[in-house]
Amino acid sequence: MASIKGYLTQDHRDIDEFFTNLENKVNEDIENANDEFEKFTFELEKHLQMEEKVMFLEFEQATGMTQGPTQMMRMEHNQMRELILVMKNAIENKDKQAFFSVSETLMMLMQQHNMKEEQMLYTMAEQHLAPQSDRILDMMQSIVVDKA
Amino acid sequence: MNFQGLSLDSAPPISVPFRFFYTMPFMVMLASILLFFTSYVYLGSRYNPEIVAIVHLFTIGVFAFVMMGALSQMLPVIAGVKVSNSLGIARVSHSLLVVGLLSFVYGFYTDQVIYKSLALYSLSSGFAVLIFSYLKAILGVEFKTPTTKAIRVSLYISILALLLGAHLLNSNINLNISASHLILVDTHAFLAIFGFVFVLIVGVSYQVLPMFYVAPSFSKKFSKSYVLLFLFGLILYLGSSFSTSFSFEIIAKLYLSVLFYFYAYALYKKFKDRKRKINDVSVYYWYIAIASFFVGISLWFLNSFFELSFYIALVMGLGFIFSVVLAMLHKIIPFLMWFHLNSSGYMMIPMMNDYLSIKISKIVQITFVASVMLFLLFDIDYIFVKLGAVSLFISMLLLEINMILAIKKYINIRKKEPDFVMPKA
Numbered sequence: 001m002a003s004i005k006g007y008l009t010q011d012h013r014d015i016d017e018f019f020t021n022l023e024n025k026v027n028e029d030i031e032n033a034n035d036e037f038e039k040f041t042f043e044l045e046k047h048l049q050m051e052e053k054v055m056f057l058e059f060e061q062a063t064g065m066t067q068g069p070t071q072m073m074r075m076e077h078n079q080m081r082e083l084i085l086v087m088k089n090a091i092e093n094k095d096k097q098a099f100f101s102v103s104e105t106l107m108m109l110m111q112q113h114n115m116k117e118e119q120m121l122y123t124m125a126e127q128h129l130a131p132q133s134d135r136i137l138d139m140m141q142s143i144v145v146d147k148a
Numbered sequence: 149m150n151f152q153g154l155s156l157d158s159a160p161p162i163s164v165p166f167r168f169f170y171t172m173p174f175m176v177m178l179a180s181i182l183l184f185f186t187s188y189v190y191l192g193s194r195y196n197p198e199i200v201a202i203v204h205l206f207t208i209g210v211f212a213f214v215m216m217g218a219l220s221q222m223l224p225v226i227a228g229v230k231v232s233n234s235l236g237i238a239r240v241s242h243s244l245l246v247v248g249l250l251s252f253v254y255g256f257y258t259d260q261v262i263y264k265s266l267a268l269y270s271l272s273s274g275f276a277v278l279i280f281s282y283l284k285a286i287l288g289v290e291f292k293t294p295t296t297k298a299i300r301v302s303l304y305i306s307i308l309a310l311l312l313g314a315h316l317l318n319s320n321i322n323l324n325i326s327a328s329h330l331i332l333v334d335t336h337a338f339l340a341i342f343g344f345v346f347v348l349i350v351g352v353s354y355q356v357l358p359m360f361y362v363a364p365s366f367s368k369k370f371s372k373s374y375v376l377l378f379l380f381g382l383i384l385y386l387g388s389s390f391s392t393s394f395s396f397e398i399i400a401k402l403y404l405s406v407l408f409y410f411y412a413y414a415l416y417k418k419f420k421d422r423k424r425k426i427n428d429v430s431v432y433y434w435y436i437a438i439a440s441f442f443v444g445i446s447l448w449f450l451n452s453f454f455e456l457s458f459y460i461a462l463v464m465g466l467g468f469i470f471s472v473v474l475a476m477l478h479k480i481i482p483f484l485m486w487f488h489l490n491s492s493g494y495m496m497i498p499m500m501n502d503y504l505s506i507k508i509s510k511i512v513q514i515t516f517v518a519s520v521m522l523f524l525l526f527d528i529d530y531i532f533v534k535l536g537a538v539s540l541f542i543s544m545l546l547l548e549i550n551m552i553l554a555i556k557k558y559i560n561i562r563k564k565e566p567d568f569v570m571p572k573a
Contacts, residue, residue, distance in 0.1 A: 016362050016423060017423065019362070019424075020362055020423040020424050020425070023424065023425075023426055024425055027425075027426065075491070079490055079491070082490075082495065086499070098499075100426065100501065101499035101500065101501040101502055102499050103426075104426075104428075104499065104500045104501050105483075105486055105499045105500040105501075107362070107424070108359075108360070108479070108483045108487075108500060109487070111358070111359035111360070111362070112225050112359060112483075114359075115225060115226060115355060115359060116225060116228065119226070119227075119228065119291060119293060120228045120291060123291050
C-alpha cells in the first residue's frame with residue numbers, strides 16, 4: 001500500500017528541484033527563463049490543489065478538524081500564490097534582483113511550510129487515512145489543475 | 149498533538165526572539181572594548197578573571213542569547229509545540245540574563261562580591277526560566293524527530309552546565325576553591341560549548357540546511373545515531389578529565405575528534421551538494437564555520453600536547469560557532485519580518501532581501517573574518533589583538549545598525565493599517 005506521506009513528501013522534493021532549476025536558469029539567463037518558471041509554477045500549483053481538493057478534505061472529514069492545521073496550510077498556500085505573481089512580474093521585467101528577492105522569500109516560506117506538513121500534518125493524515133490511502137492517492141494523481 | 153504552533157497567532161510575538169538577537173552585538177562590542185584594553189599578560193591564561201569575563205560575553209551574550217532566542221521561534225515550526233506565555237518568559241529571562249551578564253563582567257573586573265552574587269542569582273534564574281519552559285514544551289512533542297531529540301538532549305546538558313557554572317561562581321564568591329576547581333571549570337566549559345551549543349547546532353542543522361539551502365537531508369542513520377554516539381564520547385571525555393591516565397584522555401579525544409570530523413565532513417558534503425546554488429552571506433558564513441571546525445578539531449586534539457587554548461577559543465568559538473550564529477541570523481531576521489507582516493495582512497511589503505542591507509552585511513562579514521585573522525596573529529605581536537578588537541567592534545556596530553534599519557522598516561509598515569484583516573486559523 002502506497003503512503004500519502006511518502007507521496008506528498010517526494011512531491012515536495014520534486015518541486016524543490018523545479019524551483020532550483022528556475023533559480024539557476026534566471027541566474028544564467030533571465031531572458032529565457034519562462035519555461036522553467038512555467039514548469040515550476042505548474043508543479044507547485046498541482047501540489048497545492050492535490051492537498052486542498054483532496055487530502056485536506058479527507059483529513060478534515062476523518063478528524064473533524066476544519067479550522068485547525070488545514071486552514072493554516074491553506075493560508076500559507078495563498079501566501080505562496082501571491083509571491084508567484086510577484087515573481088512572474090520580476091521575470092517579465094527581466095529584473096534579476098527583484099526575482100531573487102522574492103525567490104528567497106518564497107523558498108523560505110515553502111520550506112518551513114513543507115517541514116510543518118511533513119512532520120505533523122502528513123503524519124497525522126497517515127494515522128487517520130492509512131486504510132484509504134490507495135483511493136486518496138488515485139484521486140490526487142488524477143486531479144485536473146485549475147489555473148490559479 | 150498541539151497544532152497551535154502552526155498558526156502565527158500562536159507563534160511567539162516577533163519581539164520574543166528579537167530582544168535576544170538585538171542585544172547580542174552590544175555584548176560583543178563590550179567584549180571588543182575590554183579585549184582592546186586587556187593587558188597581554190592576562191591573555192596567557194583562560195582562568196584570569198578578565199578573560200573569564202570576556203569569554204562569557206561571547207558564550208552567554210552570543211551563543212546562549214541567539215540560540216535561546218531562536219529556539220522560541222523554531223519550536224513551533226520544527227516541533228509543532230508552543231512555549232506557553234512566551235512573551236512573559238522572554239521579558240523576565242532576557243532582563244535577568246542581561247543584568248546577570250553585565251554584573252558578572254563587572255564583578256570579575258572589579259572583584260566585587262556583590263556583583264558576582266547578583267550575577268549568580270540573575271544568570272541562574274534567567275537560564276532556569278528559559279530552559280525549563282523550553283523543556284516543558286519539547287517534552288510535549290508527540291511526533292519525535294532526531295531534531296526534537298537533539299534539542300531535548302542539549303537542554304538537559306545545559307542544566308548540568310548551568311548547575312556547574314552556578315557552583316563555580318558560588319565557590320569563587322566564597323573563596324572556597326577546591327582542588328578540582330579547574331577540572332570543574334573545564335567540565336563546565338565543555339558541557340556548555342559541546343554539550344549544549346554543539347548538540348543544538350547538530351540537531352537544528354538536520355532541519356535548517358534542507359530548509360534554508362535546499363541541501364540534501366542527513367541520512368536517517370546519521371541523524372538517529374549521531375547525538376547518541378556523541379553523548380557516549382562526552383561521558384568518556386568527562387570521565388577522562390577526572391582520571392590521571394593520559395592515554396584515557398587521548399582515547400576519549402580521538403573518539404570525539406573522529407565524530408567531530410564526521411559531522412564537519414557531512415556539513416561540507418551537504419553544502420557542496422545543495423540544490424540551491426545561489427550564494428549569499430549566510431552561505432559564506434557556513435563555509436567559514438565548516439573550515440574553522442575542521443581546523444578547530446585538530447587544534448583541540450593537539451591541545452593535549454601543546455598549549456593551544458587561545459587558538460581553540462578563537463577558531464571554535466568565533467570561527468565555527470559565531471559564524472553559524474551569524475549565518476542563522478541573516479536568514480531568520482528577514483524571514484520573520486516578512487512572515488509576521490504578510491501573515492498579519494500586509495501585502496505590499498519588502499521581500500526578504502530588502503530588510504537587511506546586503507552591502508552592510510558584506511562589510512560585517514569582511515570585518516568579522518578580518519577580526520578572527522588578526523586575533524590569530526596575537527603571538528607575533530600584541531597589536532594584532534587590539535586591531536582584531538577594533539575590527540570586531542566595527543563589525544558588530546554595523547550589524548546592529550543594519551538590524552536597527554531593518555526593524556525600522558518593519559515598524560513603519562506596522563504603523564499602517566493592514567491591507568486585509570486575516571482570519572484566525
